Amino acid sequence: MSGFDFARIPQDVPKVNTKYRKIVTKLPVPESLKVFEDLDKYESRSMHGQMPIVWDRAENFQVFDRYGNAWIDFTSTIFVTNSGHANPLVVSALREAVEKKLYHTYTYANESRAKFLKKLIEMTPDFCEKAFLMSSGTEASECAVKLMRMHGQRVSPKKTAVISFTGSMHGRTMGAELLRGDPKFSAWINHTDPNMHQLPFPYEWTSTGKGHDWAAQFHKDMENLAKKGLDFNNICGFMIESYQGWGAIFYPKEYVQALAKFAKEHNAVLTFDEIQAGFGRTGKLFCYMHYDVEPDLICTGKGMSGSLPLSAVIGRKEILDLPDIGSMSSTHSGNPLCCAAGLANIMAIEKENLVAESERKGKILHERLNKIKEKYGHRISYIFGKGLVAALLFKDPATGKPEGLFPSLVSERCMQKGLLVVHTGRESIKLGPPLTISDDALIEGIRVLEESIGEIESEQKKK
Ligand SMILES: Cc1ncc(COP(=O)(O)O)c(C=O)c1O
Numbered sequence: 001m002s003g004f005d006f007a008r009i010p011q012d013v014p015k016v017n018t019k020y021r022k023i024v025t026k027l028p029v030p031e032s033l034k035v036f037e038d039l040d041k042y043e044s045r046s047m048h049g050q051m052p053i054v055w056d057r058a059e060n061f062q063v064f065d066r067y068g069n070a071w072i073d074f075t076s077t078i079f080v081t082n083s084g085h086a087n088p089l090v091v092s093a094l095r096e097a098v099e100k101k102l103y104h105t106y107t108y109a110n111e112s113r114a115k116f117l118k119k120l121i122e123m124t125p126d127f128c129e130k131a132f133l134m135s136s137g138t139e140a141s142e143c144a145v146k147l148m149r150m151h152g153q154r155v156s157p158k159k160t161a162v163i164s165f166t167g168s169m170h171g172r173t174m175g176a177e178l179l180r181g182d183p184k185f186s187a188w189i190n191h192t193d194p195n196m197h198q199l200p201f202p203y204e205w206t207s208t209g210k211g212h213d214w215a216a217q218f219h220k221d222m223e224n225l226a227k228k229g230l231d232f233n234n235i236c237g238f239m240i241e242s243y244q245g246w247g248a249i250f251y252p253k254e255y256v257q258a259l260a261k262f263a264k265e266h267n268a269v270l271t272f273d274e275i276q277a278g279f280g281r282t283g284k285l286f287c288y289m290h291y292d293v294e295p296d297l298i299c300t301g302k303g304m305s306g307s308l309p310l311s312a313v314i315g316r317k318e319i320l321d322l323p324d325i326g327s328m329s330s331t332h333s334g335n336p337l338c339c340a341a342g343l344a345n346i347m348a349i350e351k352e353n354l355v356a357e358s359e360r361k362g363k364i365l366h367e368r369l370n371k372i373k374e375k376y377g378h379r380i381s382y383i384f385g386k387g388l389v390a391a392l393l394f395k396d397p398a399t400g401k402p403e404g405l406f407p408s409l410v411s412e413r414c415m416q417k418g419l420l421v422v423h424t425g426r427e428s429i430k431l432g433p434p435l436t437i438s439d440d441a442l443i444e445g446i447r448v449l450e451e452s453i454g455e456i457e458s459e460q461k462k463k
Contacts, residue, residue, distance in 0.1 A: 004408035008052055010028055013416040016418045019441075020062060021419065028053065029065060058073065061085070070418065072433075081306055084435075089347050093344035094340060103336065105336060112343070116340075124285070124286075129317040130317045131313065133333045135338070140275060141275075147313065148239070149162070152234075160234065163235060164198055166182065166199070167244055167246070170273055199221045202218075214255035215258035239271050239273060241273045246428055248386075260291075260293035271297040271298065272297075277389070280355040283359030297319060297320075298315060300313075357435055366383065369383045369446065375450075381394070391424075394407045394428070409456045411423040413452035419445050
């Protein structure tokens, strides 16, 4: 998120009063400005640039400030609160855990961790035999790289090449940034990793048309890496963001199937980064399931606990047990409070049938978004996503090229009307409501998005 300054001067905006949305003040709220001033003064600016509202409370699919405003949330913060903000099961589990007074145990055993891991392994597919818990997604990515390389080094010291995709996002720490292979994000590292290679992402617009052979495309792209010096026998793993984050862009199924077959043939670990895509977001428990392949490892985070910092690498026992006792740990691994939240979150996903609900509501979402695209085809080039994740990709109507200002203005307008969307700072707007959202709130939110597109469109025409 960058490149757009949301107005910090309070503006008069039309009042809104519906069942789910309330806008009753100027925005930003004049009394809230002090919070932004303090954050500007005391916090790294790297955290800033978000829409200027101060969250005070969030419940289910709504976000509230202290001043009487309420928004329908199409962000789940950032694909975290899949089971709804403050899901009642999570609240009571946390209340119980807080009362119990066990907030940290480091790597000493605690019951909360054991219960959560048992449930996690039971509810995930068969290849998920063990897990390693951490706090953030980027740690999970780093851990997956470590495990893939340790797997390779059992075979040969040279088997350390990790293959990932251009345009992907795996986190902000050094290994995760090197995986992207994009100097825009990794120039600060001052070196590249000669054993990290990127395939070009198989975007739909790179296809030669209907009938494009995506499996052949995969092999051709691999041959191009070989021409640059990659020895296929030295590949220890593939790291795949299950869909490309910024645009909710899925891979062609045949492409992933060819990749999975190739990984198996070359004894390379297949890892899917499910940090954003997992836990029901795409209408399946994990997004890789859309491709009908089976990974060796998955990285999870965000929606795994529904709120508290909790991430994991989950997968085959043989790989998870590669590091020696004590050589893969983290101070906050399996924190009792996070695990209590994680267990309750999984219970909520199961009890409320949220994976199937995501698929069902996703149909409502995508059908309506495609209608908006028909109406604004000169502005919207693609609608991507599945289940309750979607992205609208915008273009400049004159040139047909990707356009970032229009979606930023639309995101701001949505916020002024009581709807929060994911502002990406580039040519997309992303949508990811909690999977618990009611049908009428979902439909109301989509209508607000459409109105906002229409308003910004006519204001731009007048200029
Ligand atoms: C696909 C993916 N991987 C990794 C990460 C990094 O997760 P975290 O911010 O928890 O480190 C993100 C975060 O946006 C993500 O979307």
